[in-house]
Structures are given as C-alpha cells and as structure tokens.
Amino acid sequence: MNALPPLTRKLLRDLWRLRGQALAIALVMAAGVGMAVMSYGMMRSLDAARSAYYEGYNLAQVWVPLRRAPDSLARELAEVPGVAGVETRLSGAATLDLPGIAEPVLARLHSLPVRLNRAVLRSGRMPRAEHPNEVIVSEAFAKAARLAPGDRLPALVYGKRIELVLVGTAISPEHVYAVAPGQIFPDNRRFGIIWMAREPLAAALDMRDGFNEVLLRLAPGASEQDVIRRADRISAAFGPAGAYGRDLDISNRFLTSEIDQLRTMVRILPPIFLLVSAFLLNILLARLIDTEREVIGLLKAFGYRSAPIAWHYAQLALLLSLGGVALGWALGLWLGRGVTGIYLDYFAFPALTFSAGADIYLGSAAMALAAALAGAVSAVWRAQRLTPAEAMRPPAPARYSSGPLSSRLVRLLPDEPSRMILRGFFRRPLRTIASVLGLAMALALYVASASSTDNVERLIQLVFERGQRADLALSFTEPRDGRVRRELALLPGVQRAEPYRAIAAELIHGPHREREAVLGLPRGSALMRIVALDGTTIEPPPGGALISSQLARKLDIAAGDRLEVQVTEGQRQRFSLPITAVVDVPLGASLVIERGALNRLLREGDVATGAYLMTDPQQAPALFARLKQTPLVASVSVAANAVRGIRETIAESMGIVTLFNTLFAMLIVVGVTYTGARISLSERARDLASMRVLGFRKGEAGFVLVGEQALLALAALPLGLVLGMALSRYIASSFSSDMFMIPAAVSARTLAEGVLVVAVAAAATAVLVRRSADRLDLVRALKTRE
Amino acid sequence: MSERPAIYRTAGLTKSYGTGPTAVHALRGVDLTVHAGELLVLLGPSGSGKSTLLNILGGLDSATSGQAWFEDTEITALDADGLTEYRRRSIGFVFQFYNLIAALTARENVQLITDIAEDPMAPEAALALVGLEGRMDHFPAQLSGGEQQRVAIARAIAKRPQVLLCDEPTGALDSETGIRVLTALETVNREVGTTVMIITHNAVIADMADEVVHFADGAIASHTSNPRRRPPGELSW
Numbered sequence A: 001m002n003a004l005p006p007l008t009r010k011l012l013r014d015l016w017r018l019r020g021q022a023l024a025i026a027l028v029m030a031a032g033v034g035m036a037v038m039s040y041g042m043m044r045s046l047d048a049a050r051s052a053y054y055e056g057y058n059l060a061q062v063w064v065p066l067r068r069a070p071d072s073l074a075r076e077l078a079e080v081p082g083v084a085g086v087e088t089r090l091s092g093a094a095t096l097d098l099p100g101i102a103e104p105v106l107a108r109l110h111s112l113p114v115r116l117n118r119a120v121l122r123s124g125r126m127p128r129a130e131h132p133n134e135v136i137v138s139e140a141f142a143k144a145a146r147l148a149p150g151d152r153l154p155a156l157v158y159g160k161r162i163e164l165v166l167v168g169t170a171i172s173p174e175h176v177y178a179v180a181p182g183q184i185f186p187d188n189r190r191f192g193i194i195w196m197a198r199e200p201l202a203a204a205l206d207m208r209d210g211f212n213e214v215l216l217r218l219a220p221g222a223s224e225q226d227v228i229r230r231a232d233r234i235s236a237a238f239g240p241a242g243a244y245g246r247d248l249d250i251s252n253r254f255l256t257s258e259i260d261q262l263r264t265m266v267r268i269l270p271p272i273f274l275l276v277s278a279f280l281l282n283i284l285l286a287r288l289i290d291t292e293r294e295v296i297g298l299l300k301a302f303g304y305r306s307a308p309i310a311w312h313y314a315q316l317a318l319l320l321s322l323g324g325v326a327l328g329w330a331l332g333l334w335l336g337r338g339v340t341g342i343y344l345d346y347f348a349f350p351a352l353t354f355s356a357g358a359d360i361y362l363g364s365a366a367m368a369l370a371a372a373l374a375g376a377v378s379a380v381w382r383a384q385r386l387t388p389a390e391a392m393r394p395p396a397p398a399r400y401s402s403g404p405l406s407s408r409l410v411r412l413l414p415d416e417p418s419r420m421i422l423r424g425f426f427r428r429p430l431r432t433i434a435s436v437l438g439l440a441m442a443l444a445l446y447v448a449s450a451s452s453t454d455n456v457e458r459l460i461q462l463v464f465e466r467g468q469r470a471d472l473a474l475s476f477t478e479p480r481d482g483r484v485r486r487e488l489a490l491l492p493g494v495q496r497a498e499p500y501r502a503i504a505a506e507l508i509h510g511p512h513r514e515r516e517a518v519l520g521l522p523r524g525s526a527l528m529r530i531v532a533l534d535g536t537t538i539e540p541p542p543g544g545a546l547i548s549s550q551l552a553r554k555l556d557i558a559a560g561d562r563l564e565v566q567v568t569e570g571q572r573q574r575f576s577l578p579i580t581a582v583v584d585v586p587l588g589a590s591l592v593i594e595r596g597a598l599n600r601l602l603r604e605g606d607v608a609t610g611a612y613l614m615t616d617p618q619q620a621p622a623l624f625a626r627l628k629q630t631p632l633v634a635s636v637s638v639a640a641n642a643v644r645g646i647r648e649t650i651a652e653s654m655g656i657v658t659l660f661n662t663l664f665a666m667l668i669v670v671g672v673t674y675t676g677a678r679i680s681l682s683e684r685a686r687d688l689a690s691m692r693v694l695g696f697r698k699g700e701a702g703f704v705l706v707g708e709q710a711l712l713a714l715a716a717l718p719l720g721l722v723l724g725m726a727l728s729r730y731i732a733s734s735f736s737s738d739m740f741m742i743p744a745a746v747s748a749r750t751l752a753e754g755v756l757v758v759a760v761a762a763a764a765t766a767v768l769v770r771r772s773a774d775r776l777d778l779v780r781a782l783k784t785r786e
Numbered sequence B: 001m002s003e004r005p006a007i008y009r010t011a012g013l014t015k016s017y018g019t020g021p022t023a024v025h026a027l028r029g030v031d032l033t034v035h036a037g038e039l040l041v042l043l044g045p046s047g048s049g050k051s052t053l054l055n056i057l058g059g060l061d062s063a064t065s066g067q068a069w070f071e072d073t074e075i076t077a078l079d080a081d082g083l084t085e086y087r088r089r090s091i092g093f094v095f096q097f098y099n100l101i102a103a104l105t106a107r108e109n110v111q112l113i114t115d116i117a118e119d120p121m122a123p124e125a126a127l128a129l130v131g132l133e134g135r136m137d138h139f140p141a142q143l144s145g146g147e148q149q150r151v152a153i154a155r156a157i158a159k160r161p162q163v164l165l166c167d168e169p170t171g172a173l174d175s176e177t178g179i180r181v182l183t184a185l186e187t188v189n190r191e192v193g194t195t196v197m198i199i200t201h202n203a204v205i206a207d208m209a210d211e212v213v214h215f216a217d218g219a220i221a222s223h224t225s226n227p228r229r230r231p232p233g234e235l236s237w
C-alpha cells in the first residue's frame, strides 16, 4: 500500500469510503450488463441450437401438403430447379382415448421419416417393421400424459379405430414448439405427435398407393419463392396448392417470435439500467469533486496538472464500472443458464446450452463503460477546470436564490424543513428531474413487466369469456349437412349447438395472395362471437366479410374493397365478396362471413364442418366418452383447457420474469434513493447537525433527508405509471404477431403493486440512510468548514 | 450578583480522548459554578479545553467523568434523547462559523427554531433585537459574515433559552462587526436575562463580562469577577 502513489491510495480510500453508493451504482450497471448478456446470448444460443438442429436432422425447407398424390409427382418435384432432396410422407390427425384423460386427445400422425424431418429418439426404441401398430410419440406428450413404452393408445383416425402401441419417445426439428392447430400455447397433455410406420398409416388413412405430403430440401442459393411457385403449379391437381416454407411452419414461427421478443426486451431494458447508472455516477462524482474543491485547488497550487487530476476521478468511474461489468457478466451467465432451463420446458431441443461469446461480453462491457464515462465526463470536466484560487476562497454558504416562481411555491409550505427540501430541488433542477425520471423508469419497468399477465388475462377475457363462449369446439371429419345440429343436441349434456363452416382458401387482392381459412358463423351466434381488441363485439355482416387487420395489411385491402376467394379444397369454387369491416382480432379467425352467405357462395346447400357447443359441466364425462367413440368428430377443443394452458404457461414463465423485473426495478429505486440520500446527507450534514444542536430531534432532522426522497418518489409515481402503461402497450404490440394480437390492459392492481414496490424500496432505503444521519457527530460536523 | 441561583455547576468534570499513553486529556477536573443571568467570558490558549467544556454544558458532548448540573438536572446523566430535549428546551448556540442553513432565508432560519419552541419570540422581533429587521428575506449567501452571525444569534435567542453558549462568535469577524455582534449578545443578556457564556481569544472582550474564567491545559487557571461591565460599544481592538 505504501508503494502506491498517494493519488492512487486516495482513489482506493475514496472507493472504500463510498462503497455503499459505489455498490448501488455497480449493481444497477450489473443489471443492465447482465440483461444484455442474457438476452443477446440467449438469442444467439437459440439461433445456434435451431440451426444445428435443423441441419443435423434435415428439416425440410418447403412443405407441400396434398390431398393424395402418386409417386410420379415426387419425381416431377425432384426435377424442379433448386430442389436438392424430396421425401414423401403420410400425415394425418387422430383422436386418442387415453384412460387418465377425460377429453379426446388430439394427435398429429406422421409416417416415420427417412431422410428429412428426422426424429431424435429420446427413450425406448424405433417401431419394428414386423409390428405395424408400434409407434413413437413426442417426448413432452409422453411425459405430460404419463405414457410409457408398452402403453396402448386406442386411436380414431378419420373414423377408423386402430390400436397403437407405444415403444419409444422422440423429438423432432419440425415440432420444437408443439401446439395443436389453432392454439398458441402448448397443452402437452392433450396434444401430441405420433410417428408410425408408413404401411399401417396408409391403411388407416386409406392411402395405400400414394402420399399426402411432400417435403423438399433446397440446393444452396435456390430461391424458395420460385420453388414454392413451381411446386404449387406441378401439384395443383393433387391438393390444396399450399406449399409453404419455414417462415410459415408453426413451430419455427414461435421460435422466431421468441427470438424477436428477446430482441425487443434487449432494446428496452439494458439502456434503462445503463442510463440510470450513468446518472448516479454523475451525481456521485459531482459531489465528490464538490467536497474536494479545495483539495483540487491545493494540488494545482502545488503544481499538479489538470490531466492527472481529471484522470484520478475518471479512474473512480472506471473502477466502479469494471466492478459492475464483472458482476453483470456473472449475472448474465447465471440468468442465461436459468432461462435456458425455462426454454427447454417449451422448446424441445436435443441440446440447448447458453453461450454468449466473447463479442457479447465485450460489447456489453463497452456499453457499460461508455455509459460510465458519459456519466463521469461533466463532473470530471469541472474538476479539471477548477483553479488553484479555489483553495483560498472563504467558505461560502451554498447559493440559494429566490426566483419568482420557486419562492412563491416555497412560501406555500408551512414549515422550514419542507422549505429546505423544496429549495434543494430548485437548486439542482437537473438532478431532481433525473432522479424522478430514474424512479419513474423503475416503476414503468415493473408495471410493463407485471402487466404482461394482465394483458394475457385480457386476451383470455376477450377471446374466451366474451368471444368464444362455447365450452367445446368440434371439427368434423368431413362436411356434414345442417341437420347435424339435431344430432349434436342429442349428445349428453349438450345445451346448445351452433354449426359453423370453415373452408381452406386462397385469398386474392390485386397482386397479393394469402392462404387462410374462411370461417362461416351462424347469424346471431351466441357461442362464437368476434370480439375486437378494444372489446367491441362485431357480427359478421350480411353479404360481406370481416377481415382481421393483420390479414388486411398483408392483402393491402380496406373496408369497401372486394376480395377474390379461391377455395382450395372440395369443389374449388371461386367467388368474390366485399370487405365490410377490418377488425383487430386478438386471436383466431381472420376472415369471417355469415354461414348462410358462405354456403350460398359455395353453392353446396346447408353444410357445416364443425360446431360450437354449450354443455352441462356435470355431464362432461359422459359427453367426452361419447365423443371419443364418434367417428364424426376429428377434434375437440375444450375452452377451459385452453384457458388453463394459457394461464399455466404464462404463470410459469412470466412469474419468473416478473420476479426478476421486480427485483431489478427495486434495484433501480434503491440505487437512486440510496445514492441521492447519501449525497444529500453529505451536502446537508452541517445543516442537519445545526438542526440537531439547536434541539431538533433525530426524526425531525432526518425528515429533511427522508422527506426529500419521499417527495422524489411521489413525483415519480404518476410519471412512472404513465410510462409503464405506454411501455406495456409498446411491448404488447411488439409481441403481437400475425398469429395473435396482445391487448394492452394494465390492471389497477398492477399499478397499485408497482406503487407499493417503489414506495417500499424507497422508504426502506431512505430509512437506512436516515440511520447514518442519526449517527452524525455533531461536534465534528460543526467544526469543519464546508 | 452572586445572590442569584446557580444555573450550572460542575464537579471534577474530565474529558479524555483515547486511552493509554496517547490519550488526550481535554478536561482535567473542572469545578465551575455559573449563576443565572451572568455574562461569562472564557479565555485560554488554543487546545486548553474551552470548547470541550462548552460542548458538554450544551449537551453536545459527554464527559468522561465528573458531573455537571443544569439547575437541578444532572446533564452528565442524560442519554442522547434526554440531551436533545435539554438542548431543545434550554440552550441556544452561537458558533464561529454561523452554521446557518443555506437553503433558508434569515427569517426562515429563525423560524426553524420558533416552530419547535414552546414560548418563542416572533422571528421578526428576534431579528430586530440584533438589528437585522431590514434583511429578513435574504439568504445566508446574500449576507455579510457579521450579518450571518447576528442571524445565528437571533436564531439562538428566539426560543428564549435560559442559556446562550457562544464559541468564538467574533472569531471570523473584523472588530467593528464583532462589536455589533457582541452588542447583540449583551442586549439579550440585559433585556431578556439570558445567561450568556462566550469563548474568545480576545482578552479585551473580557471587559464586558460579569465573570471571567481563564483556562489552561484542561483546567480553570483563574476565575475573577469584574466590578463593572463595560458596554461592548466602548471596546476596541
């Protein structure tokens, strides 16, 4: 220690003396760095795991779904320029009757892959050719439904009953995120993937010579667009003409949207933390330099040049932020590993390890150091501009002035301690504003984070409670005529049945084409209503169509325009109809017509492809038992299960995220309040000691400190709430995709909790600092000149 | 004057800092009686323990041994809260460096005290007593050193304390300004009857006192009474 130059020793002593504030600032900085490392690292890890998985197990680049096609089609597709590999397969849907599960379970069936979309065996073994009923199922499904090798799975495949035997579990790059059609959150107990040998599946699907799906791999540099266009043309005779690439593959879309969400968060959160830490560092250094004015003057009088003095203070900022960076790296690594664990619950990867890479670590450090230097620069600049004469100046009381506005305001206050506080604010307006902003951002962070649960609750309310009020939604294995309604009404517990008509189509407007289902809803439907994001209910208008705003944007169509519809199944009718309304639909249908009108356009008479049911919950077991046996039903989705699935997913993933964001928000509050109060204590030590000498009690003198922080926090509350709601809206809209729209609905409870979080953190911190005020050495505080 | 009741009594008061061979004995057994209404001047070389004594009598510091009584209260037996209450009720302080609160105007600095006192003067009256009725709405930074010190005195007397303890109140002032400050102290002593104790390095000031105590090396070297107090206006240095 003695070998160190005196300024270095002073530096270390200063850091030690200011350790509380230095730690607070370093922690805020660490939160920013950690968040950046975690988010960027996670984005990269997910992306890397995805690429490795897709390449290693040959995920297709183009899917060509068909009705039924002969082998010759595969040969033709192989000759399309740009196609490097072709694999045909059989694909279908089934419902399973599992003993422990009341509802029919939905399954996606695939014939066992050969080269493309290969599955990774996770347990058990592959099916053997000599046992045609052996299958492997997706691992998450087996876990959630408690299935083990040897279990029998009675299945209904398009009305045909077959019995499958589970021999193993697997995962596949095609189903990293496995959700039932139309769902956005996984319900692994009631939806699974099943792979089985081609022969028995062909038998079940009645497709002995042929296939109903082609997977394509592209040559490097090939144009996916071109291949899709040609594939559609070649296969037009055999199917719905709906070839699509990975961008429309549902599992891949969710993965991409997850990565996009990380990108959104990393744009918002780390900058907030780094800004706050830069501000805190700035006021800390400014105060330090203020108290050392005379020392600096003295050093200069003795011949120190300005640069080493500036460097002395800059070093403090650098040392402190190096500490913050180191803590942040550790935090980022820890968070990254934790979040990886959570991701593995939703995304089935063979391996996902968190690794951020040196550039991310160094980049986050550079960001933090830049923020620290930005915070330090003005204070350090002041230090190096001080003249030696400062040392000789007599101690002058801090300059307070009475501007017309401030003095009028201050006079309104009844007591002197309050006036001291308010004049302090007016004396340092920038610091006051920055403190309020910092606290407001903490509150905003909490509100935005905690409101994600509110938003999902609102989504549930809009979609399920006010929109889809049916208890069950059925889809039929084949179109039925309208009399099916009476049939359904006879099922146990069914109180009301509303048939709907859904049909696959290509929607055309000018040069734009989109494949979407067209949904025909009964007029005056009570069980399935379209509820817009803003909560209004919209009836499908007679003679026109409702279109979701996302789809309208893609088709570049507005209310009043006419839309061409090319049906891609059945008789492939073509018709056009006017768009009567563009609606922000949170989730579900994109193009809705009145069912009668749709049937007229299709010229097929009274036809339904599914139905919404209102049922008596008491009779649910009986109803499910019947539905499991009915060949009529291709799928059953239970609203209550969907809602539960959403809530559980959100509660699980958002719970942890919200916990961390709460801690981080508190960290900002503690950092701002602690640094602010310590600096205020240092500036006011003499005043407070004077008050104590004059007979003020500890609490009365401490009020100046605590009251000051309380007022700052109070001022931050309304701003923080407004910012929080705006941030929540921004995050909701950036998390919305063309699959769903998240409403922004911050609940009063979230706002109240945010206020509480900020208030508690600020109060606890202020009280902590007040205790140092209580320990002020009166004699010493008065003996020293300021 | 000695027929008046004693307001302070000390017996064998000592104060040491540290222990062992490096210990500093700031007070080495002080026995002193101060009577109510007196104006007492404490003189003595630097480091002789004057401030230490005043701080203990004022309830800012605690003694190492011995006792000090304020009227019937043994202040050496009070705890921190007791000392706060004692200061709040009975004592006014004036320091060399004024210790005004920079964020408050002259009037508000006084009001700061009158707000917590039981039977205070009006802040304006206290400021008038020290001749500052014209500068009441100025901030400390807008006042001269002597004016700041007179605000400090007004602040100290506004709550009508029984004792005014002044540690080098003129130490930072020129002679003319110093005399104005001393006049203010003398006025308070004479008109309000407040007991005043003044520490000073300026022997001339002793002439305005009833009692003069000389300090040396942590103990009282001499204690004399002036037959007649000279008005501060007659002093000069």
Ligand SMILES: Nc1ncnc2c1ncn2[C@@H]1O[C@H](COP(=O)(O)OP(=O)(O)OP(=O)(O)O)[C@@H](O)[C@H]1O
Binding pocket: B017, B024, B025, B026, B044, B045, B046, B047, B048, B049, B050, B051, B052, B053
């Ligand atoms: N906190 C402390 N720690 C150690 N020694 C102290 C402390 N405060 C005072 N002293 C010592 O106690 C002795 C008396 O100090 P005191 O302040 O009472 O002197 P004083 O007579 O008021 O001197 P001055 O006229 O210079 O103000 C001095 O030797 C001083 O060094």
Ligand SMILES: [Mg+2]
Binding pocket: B050, B051, B052, B167
């Ligand atoms: Mg002294």
